[in-house]
Amino acid sequence: MPALPASPSPISRRRFGVITGGLLAPFAFGGACGLAGEAQEAGDSLLRARPMAGSKTSATGTVKLGLDAGRDAVLQLPAKLSPAPLPLLVLFHGASSTGDRQLRRLMAAVEASGVAVLAPDSRESTWDAIRGGFGADVAFINRALTRVFETVAVDPARIAAGGFSDGASYALSLGFANGDLFRRIVAFSPGFIVNAAPQGKPRVFVSHGTTDNILPIDRCSRVIVPGLKRRGYDVTYREFSGGHEVPPAVADEGLKFVSAI
Numbered sequence: 279m280p281a282l283p284a285s286p287s288p289i290s291r292r293r294f295g296v297i298t299g300g301l302l303a304p305f306a307f308g309g310a311c312g313l314a315g316e317a318q319e320a321g322d323s324l325l326r327a328r329p330m331a332g333s334k335t336s337a338t339g340t341v342k343l344g345l346d347a348g349r350d351a352v353l354q355l356p357a358k359l360s361p362a363p364l365p366l367l368v369l370f371h372g373a374s375s376t377g378d379r380q381l382r383r384l385m386a387a388v389e390a391s392g393v394a395v396l397a398p399d400s401r402e403s404t405w406d407a408i409r410g411g412f413g414a415d416v417a418f419i420n421r422a423l424t425r426v427f428e429t430v431a432v433d434p435a436r437i438a439a440g441g442f443s444d445g446a447s448y449a450l451s452l453g454f455a456n457g458d459l460f461r462r463i464v465a466f467s468p469g470f471i472v473n474a475a476p477q478g479k480p481r482v483f484v485s486h487g488t489t490d491n492i493l494p495i496d497r498c499s500r501v502i503v504p505g506l507k508r509r510g511y512d513v514t515y516r517e518f519s520g521g522h523e524v525p526p527a528v529a530d531e532g533l534k535f536v537s538a539i
Contacts, residue, residue, distance in 0.1 A: 349399035370441030440464030
């Protein structure tokens with residue numbers, strides 16, 4: 279499986295950084311991943327959809343949910359379905375991408391893991407919280423999850439938020455805000471965490487390339503990960519020789535992290 283390509287534009291064009299306040303309040307940053315003296319207020323970050331008791335998996339293969347004529351969501355089911363409830367990954371794409379495109383780039387790891395994947399499209403070019411605050415994307419993700427829970431038997435203990443680049447930042451942000459739903463978070467090359475009241479204590483997998491010139495590792499994951507560990511989060515961290523990408527071995531490990539019992 280080829281590695282994910284770099285984002286089309288560098289970090290300097292966007293406001294990246296760990297948001298001061300809330301989850302990581304004591305942090306202060308400068309440079310490309312910093313928001314010196316700046317804080318971001320979060321809107322409604324809560325997802326209310328939950329797995330339904332007695333649901334049976336009636337969907338198969340790749341299913342477009344048909345929730346929006348333009349930017350929709352795609353559901354990918356494992357080729358071999360077991361009678362047991364499935365682990366579910368909600369996969370968030372990078373900037374200027376789509377859920378379907380992100381899913382296809384990780385498909386080899388997805389197929390090997392046996393994980394069901396919901397890959398929604400952001401309402402605009404990237405996710406709401408990155409653009410200014412939680413809102414429209416949260417509402418759409420909630421609709422998509424409701425549809426999935428109606429048609430797929432999902433294991434409540436193995437629901438994860440994950441993503442790459444902007445999607446990784448969003449997975450961390452939305453994941454911590456909904457830690458009672460997302461028991462695990464997978465962040466491939468994240469840049470920051472948006473301030474929102476944390477729920478629960480999800481386990482976290484983070485990966486980052488040591489030569490990433492889009493989201494520099496020293497200002498991003500090497501700050502995010504120690505901060506999470508200091509706050510008692512269980513974090514698995516993988517650095518690799520490479521840039522802004524998801525190498526196949528890292529993708530495999532991230533998906534296995536989701537599927538593990």
